[in-house]
Amino acid sequence: MNFILTIALTQIIIAFYLLWNDFRKQSPEQFLLALLVVMFTHMATKFTLYVIINNQLLFNYTASSFSLGYGPLMFLYVQSKVSGHGSSRQRLFLHLGPFLAFTVFYGIVVALH
Numbered sequence: 001m002n003f004i005l006t007i008a009l010t011q012i013i014i015a016f017y018l019l020w021n022d023f024r025k026q027s028p029e030q031f032l033l034a035l036l037v038v039m040f041t042h043m044a045t046k047f048t049l050y051v052i053i054n055n056q057l058l059f060n061y062t063a064s065s066f067s068l069g070y071g072p073l074m075f076l077y078v079q080s081k082v083s084g085h086g087s088s089r090q091r092l093f094l095h096l097g098p099f100l101a102f103t104v105f106y107g108i109v110v111a112l113h
Contacts, residue, residue: 001050002047002050002051005043005046005047005050005051006047008043009040009043009044009047012036012039012040012043013040015036016033016036016037016040019032019033019036020033028077028080028081029077031073031074031076031077031080032073032077034073035069035070035073035074035077038066038069038070038073039066039070041066042064042066042067045064045066046059046064049062062110064106065099065102065103065105065106066099066103068098068099068102068103069096069099069103072095072096072099073096075095076091076092076095
């Protein structure tokens with residue numbers, strides 16, 4: 001499992017580097033970069049729980065909020081790629097609201113544990 005998590009983190013870093021070279025402020029790729037940051041944070045959290053803390057119970061049974069961000073970020077990427085323009089802030093918060101709210105809740109629960 002250590003090897004798989006390490007490979008996943010390495011692939012995310014390489015993909016982030018490749019996208020960052022072609023990054024423009026208003027491009028649809030900003031959603032892909034955000035998706036990669038969420039994926040990296042997810043894998044780094046799992047890596048910390050499994051390898052550094054070595055707590056199998058937390059690794060297996062603690063649901064994290066990161067997977068709530070994958071769908072909306074992919075939707076916003078495809079939508080901005082098809083339409084040719086970005087989304088408004090209101091629309092961003094509408095789609096990413098559950099992810100952001102549960103991430104704050106998850107952070108509080110983990111900090112109190």
